[in-house]
Amino acid sequence: MPIISAPHQFNEHDLFVDLRASLGVPLYLKCEGMNFAGSIKQKAAVSMIEAAERAGRLRPDSVLVESSSGNLGVALSLMAASMGYQFLCVTDSRCNLGARRLMEVFGARVHTVTEADPVTGLLGARLDHVRRLLDSDDRYVWLNQYQNPENWGAHHRWTAPAIAESFPDLDVLFVGAGTTGTLMGCARWFKEHRPGVRIVAVDSAGSVSFGGPAAPRWIPGLGSGVRPAMLDEAYVDDVRIVEEVDTVRMCHRLAARGFLFGGSTGTAVAGAAAWLAEHDPEGRLTAVTLSPDLGERYLDTVYQTNWVQDIYGNAVLDDIRHPAEHAVKVPAMSA
CATH class of the missing domain: 3.40.50.1100 (Rossmann fold)
Incomplete structure (x- = not known):
């Protein structure tokens, strides 16, 4: 058992x-x-956070940030709650209400992008928002599921x-x-x-x-x-x-x-x-x-x-x- x-x-x-x-x-x-995250994204969340810890990228005051349409955001919210990190998810209007609510229950902040980039769409707009956050505060740590x-x-x-x-x-x-x-x-x-x-x-x-x-x-x-x-x-x-x-x-x-x-x-x-x-x-x-x-x-x-x-x-x-x-x-x- x-x-x-x-x-x-x-x-x-x-x-x-x-x-x-x-x-x-x-x-x-x-x-x-x-699993407790409810999706396959729990595997990627575990792997990316543990690798960031091994590399020394995460400090006690770090704020994890990630772009997600829902499931990875939930998985990272769960992980952050369990491991004592703050987490901010950048999503868009297609994200299901249930996923947003779950992230918030785990203590995450959720930023919802509503206007698409004319060339790269909602995903491109989300990534632009993440980059602006990184420029605004060095506590943000982007796991970057797209290239990690x-x-x-x-x-x-x-x-x-x-x-x-x-x-x-x-x-x-x-x-x-x-x-x-x-x-x-x-x-x-x-x-x-x-x-x-x-x-x-x-x-x-x-x-x-x-x-x-x-x-x-x-x-x-x-x-x-x-x-x-x-x-x-x-x-x-x-x-x-x-x-x-x-x-x-x-x-x-x-x-x-x-x-x-x-x-x-x-x-x-x-x-x-x-x-x-x-x-x-x-x-x-x-x-x-x-x-x-x-x-x-x-x-x-x-x-x-x-x-x-x-x-x-x-x-x-x-x-x-x-x-x-x-x-x-x-x-x-x-x-």
Whole structure:
């Protein structure tokens, strides 16, 4: 039985959902929301703060600052509360109310950027705000998840080996792309240790990460308005782009079977299901994707009828009410 003295000391590494029963898709979903931060971002938060301490960057009066769309902000808030640091999160209007409230409960301050940069969007505006804070006070310490090697290093150290241990016959791994920390950590590990595993990045439509045109995005987590500094496409075998309406549909399909996951999970599963339908129609491959978080923080957005209707229109609500008509058809796995 686990006994801990700090919240970040617990993380469930080995929980997978076989989605064949729920979706008819030959895909295993690694659930990363089973920790006190509620998301995969706890790993990066632990890794980045501990590295900053080892490097002597943190003093007793230091104020951690980070740009986050939600989950990393919650994880850093939890860590700061546990370790006695102050924390300021710079987010934007897409951040879920539940995530902002959680950060504040842990004692963090939250600055919300509402005006997008005309070129780099809301993310660029957030980063500009962080730089202004750094210039204003030398107590601020920016962990910089976008360039910090401890971001991808956490997944190279923990996430990828856990997947490999559970699935020694893995053929393809689907990883959602945000900062690309999870993607690059997993991709680097598998290219080093299991180069036969195919790495497929899943990104949101409207993200510029893989060269697509910028467009408004409403669901936080995956995607970026600025090309991720950590991204090295040499480690990525394929890319699947997912429209947000398909993210919403997939989240509701999973909820209808009792699995309440976050928006990034809906994107990852929708992208993986579409890729498998195209590349593995007989269901012979062993495939895994990751669920970064659970769905409670999305009750006011992805799972709220008025929000979905206002953003995506009535047609999506019809799809949700009649999911069988819009399901991705993937044959059962061969015996």
